[in-house]
Amino acid sequence: MRVWEVFVNDLSELREDEELDLSIRTLEPGIYKYTYKRVRARVSSSPDTYPDRLHVRFGRGQPCDQTFSIQIVEELNVIPAKYL
Amino acid sequence: MKGHRDNREYVADLERHGDAVRITQEVDWDLEAGAIVRRVCELKAPAPFMERIKDYPGFRYLGAPLATYRRLAISLGMDPRSSVPDIAEEYLKRTTSEPIAPVVVDRREAPCKQNILLGDEVDLCKLPAPLVHDGDGGRYIGTWHAVITEGAEGDVNWGMYRLMLYDSRLMVGAVFPFSDLGKAFHQRYEPRGEPMPFAAVIGPPPLAAVAACAPSPIPEPELTGMLMGAPIELVKCETNDLLVPAHSEVVIEGVILPNVRVEEGPFGEYTGYRTSPRDKRLTFLVKAITFRDDAIVTISNMGVPTDEGQLLRSFSLGLELDKLLRSQGIPITGVYMPPESTHHMMIVGVKPIYSNIATQIANLAFGSKLGPWFHMVVVVDDTIDIYNWDEVFHALCTRCHPVRDIRVYEHAVGTALYPFLSAHERKYAKGAQVLFDCTWPLDWDPLNEVPRLVAFRSVYPKEIQEKVLANWEAYGFPTE
Numbered sequence: 290m291r292v293w294e295v296f297v298n299d300l301s302e303l304r305e306d307e308e309l310d311l312s313i314r315t316l317e318p319g320i321y322k323y324t325y326k327r328v329r330a331r332v333s334s335s336p337d338t339y340p341d342r343l344h345v346r347f348g349r350g351q352p353c354d355q356t357f358s359i360q361i362v363e364e365l366n367v368i369p370a371k372y373l
Numbered sequence: 374m375k376g377h378r379d380n381r382e383y384v385a386d387l388e389r390h391g392d393a394v395r396i397t398q399e400v401d402w403d404l405e406a407g408a409i410v411r412r413v414c415e416l417k418a419p420a421p422f423m424e425r426i427k428d429y430p431g432f433r434y435l436g437a438p439l440a441t442y443r444r445l446a447i448s449l450g451m452d453p454r455s456s457v458p459d460i461a462e463e464y465l466k467r468t469t470s471e472p473i474a475p476v477v478v479d480r481r482e483a484p485c486k487q488n489i490l491l492g493d494e495v496d497l498c499k500l501p502a503p504l505v506h507d508g509d510g511g512r513y514i515g516t517w518h519a520v521i522t523e524g525a526e527g528d529v530n531w532g533m534y535r536l537m538l539y540d541s542r543l544m545v546g547a548v549f550p551f552s553d554l555g556k557a558f559h560q561r562y563e564p565r566g567e568p569m570p571f572a573a574v575i576g577p578p579p580l581a582a583v584a585a586c587a588p589s590p591i592p593e594p595e596l597t598g599m600l601m602g603a604p605i606e607l608v609k610c611e612t613n614d615l616l617v618p619a620h621s622e623v624v625i626e627g628v629i630l631p632n633v634r635v636e637e638g639p640f641g642e643y644t645g646y647r648t649s650p651r652d653k654r655l656t657f658l659v660k661a662i663t664f665r666d667d668a669i670v671t672i673s674n675m676g677v678p679t680d681e682g683q684l685l686r687s688f689s690l691g692l693e694l695d696k697l698l699r700s701q702g703i704p705i706t707g708v709y710m711p712p713e714s715t716h717h718m719m720i721v722g723v724k725p726i727y728s729n730i731a732t733q734i735a736n737l738a739f740g741s742k743l744g745p746w747f748h749m750v751v752v753v754d755d756t757i758d759i760y761n762w763d764e765v766f767h768a769l770c771t772r773c774h775p776v777r778d779i780r781v782y783e784h785a786v787g788t789a790l791y792p793f794l795s796a797h798e799r800k801y802a803k804g805a806q807v808l809f810d811c812t813w814p815l816d817w818d819p820l821n822e823v824p825r826l827v828a829f830r831s832v833y834p835k836e837i838q839e840k841v842l843a844n845w846e847a848y849g850f851p852t853e
Contacts, residue, residue, distance in 0.1 A: 369633065
């Protein structure tokens, strides 16, 4: 189980069980902690529905008390291929 | 040379003056380093020089490098006990002298080339970017640094734009459209769909950082030379033609991508709040990283006063406005921006020789390129010491008519960082500004209408003042 975090302005942005495009950051310890991935994923407000945990923060960095779960469907490219 | 060639010389000088603390125990990049720097800023304590960083052997941190006037004086090669007016006078003297052109050195003479990461070796996570505040959107490698790009006029620009790590190859930065980088990118590169080369210099020589932070029309390499009293040595980047200070600690090279944005922020900001919205901002794709052995990564921790963003931005904004007003023939006595105002309040002293001179000052200040960075102008007459907040505050509270002397400027250019703006105003950088005219009206009868200041210096004959001062200790008061 991996642990991720997402920033939202409102919890309604995390629509249950729909495929959403999100920027999530890893909370795994080590030098890559807090780095982001752009993903298509499903989320649930239940911490056990999907394999990974998802912590949530609001727009000014305030942590949300509720822990979600997330399933990454696919990773999305942030940088257009022509620049790589 | 009046300045330091690099941060190593600077740290040694800080230690010599008791203005640095060498921390030998391991410090975690994940919040601990940030918390140390934040507390240092709030206590105006010596700069923390952290020698061991968790996960990052071979790197060191210098926190709050220029967060006090003492450290600013040391960086300028002045006595640390120099007063703010003395530092300002020296800064004005140096920055109105002849420009000192940089010199370009061979890469073999450039310490910043001691380690070079190219191609697949490039990984921003090999650098100890700190998580500065809990709740920040990411790790910020750029908090006290210089972002070097082409300028708004096709010249060179060194600016300071916060940089967050997005992933191993990508940084994202807060760059306002009215900034020099913003103008160059939005007016030239993005319309053509061209990536814009950049170099982010982390741990530049101290006065190069001061120059990058200053809103001066003088090109920053020359300005750095003027402040240092000697040419700054520059070296060409590995992957583009930009020139960077050869004695920098870390250089990150790459391109700013057109029409690509990723989320940046939130971040604890210089206003003392986390204000600006998390938003999709400019993306910096990294192509090379070079760094010195035992590199020193500089950290500024924005928050409640006083950090170097507030102190140096206030200092240089005030002095640039001083130059502007004098260039227009306004009979000012000086300009001072208190760092505690988070560079929002400009205090201008003037000899009020004609009516509405305060309005003319505010129009020039708000209408200038400097204007978006502050929203309050307080104009006092030449009897007030602009550096003495007690005097300024007293004048503001007693001489400024609530209806006649407060002039509101609507529809001003603002920034997303102003805490008092609504979310909509922040998003579209819609600001507002205000003038507090604390001069007495010239059409008042000076004998019968202008109140008489009741102060030791003004209501006693000179001989009485001198007698009291001469006998002060004899009366039993402690020595001042």
